Amino acid sequence: MQPALSGWTDDAAVLAWGLLFGSFLNVVAYRVPRGISVIWPPSACPHCGGRLAPRDLVPLFSYLWLRGRCRRCRAPISPLYPLGEALTALTFWLVWHRVGPTPELAVGWGLASLLVAATMADLRDRLIPNRIVLAAAMFLGGCRLLTHPLPLEAYALGAAAGFGVLYALNGLSLLVYRQEGIGGGDMKLMAAVGLAVGWKTVLLALLIGSLLGGAVAILLLATGKAHRRQYLPFGPMLAAGSLIAYLWGDALIAWYLGWSIS
Ligand SMILES: [Zn+2]
Numbered sequence: 001m002q003p004a005l006s007g008w009t010d011d012a013a014v015l016a017w018g019l020l021f022g023s024f025l026n027v028v029a030y031r032v033p034r035g036i037s038v039i040w041p042p043s044a045c046p047h048c049g050g051r052l053a054p055r056d057l058v059p060l061f062s063y064l065w066l067r068g069r070c071r072r073c074r075a076p077i078s079p080l081y082p083l084g085e086a087l088t089a090l091t092f093w094l095v096w097h098r099v100g101p102t103p104e105l106a107v108g109w110g111l112a113s114l115l116v117a118a119t120m121a122d123l124r125d126r127l128i129p130n131r132i133v134l135a136a137a138m139f140l141g142g143c144r145l146l147t148h149p150l151p152l153e154a155y156a157l158g159a160a161a162g163f164g165v166l167y168a169l170n171g172l173s174l175l176v177y178r179q180e181g182i183g184g185g186d187m188k189l190m191a192a193v194g195l196a197v198g199w200k201t202v203l204l205a206l207l208i209g210s211l212l213g214g215a216v217a218i219l220l221l222a223t224g225k226a227h228r229r230q231y232l233p234f235g236p237m238l239a240a241g242s243l244i245a246y247l248w249g250d251a252l253i254a255w256y257l258g259w260s261i262s
Pocket of ligand 1: 045046047048049050070071072073074075
């Protein structure tokens with residue numbers, strides 16, 4: 001696919017839309033595990049209860065301006081909020097440059113939204129909520145019925161592969177280490193990803209996510225920032241692997257095949 005021809009106004013519009021949608025995804029990732037409506041009440045400071053003003057609608061800017069503190073009571077605000085917005089804007093922008101104004105944009109932005117919301121929930125609460133994954137899977141599956149570069153079976157197989165590989169790895173972990181290695185949320189997340197990207201890309205996503213997870217674990221252990229048996233959220237690694245595989249999987253596979261043959 002050719003990158004879309006777009007001027008800087010398109011880039012600015014996509015980034016602004018990503019920031020705005022990212023603040024909604026933050027609300028979803030925080031509230032869904034707590035069983036709070038994502039529509040009502042409006043966002044408030046958890047310390048003083050002060051409602052966020054419309055000028056705080058994109059907290060990334062207020063966060064930077066107010067140096068990470070509530071406007072009213074100066075209580076520190078979690079850096080996860082600006083992180084979620086920045087990640088949404090960045091991933092929306094990358095998807096836009098990859099697929100342009102095509103029907104695939106709905107899949108790409110839907111996938112990016114799922115990956116950001118899952119990352120935020122896993123970092124904050126160490127879980128990936130079923131309801132977020134289910135809603136995303138229904139949206140992505142519906143999109144794939146309408147636009148599918150691969151035959152439909154490839155996407156159904158993708159869902160099975162995304163779930164099945166992690167399920168099997170977890171079984172292996174139970175057998176060898178006598179403990180769960182991979183959470184059910186990770187399996188369901190990768191089922192939804194597989195439904196969106198097909199079986200080849202989801203296998204690549206699992207490979208990249210595992211390599212990233214291993215690298216981060218070694219880094220954290222080596223620098224003493226983590227110890228063995230400590231929980232390391234796997235969701236963000238799988239999310240990063242999924243985005244990389246979705247955006248650049250074909251190029252990576254072509255490069256690898258060319259490199260391994262020559
Ligand atoms: Zn406050």
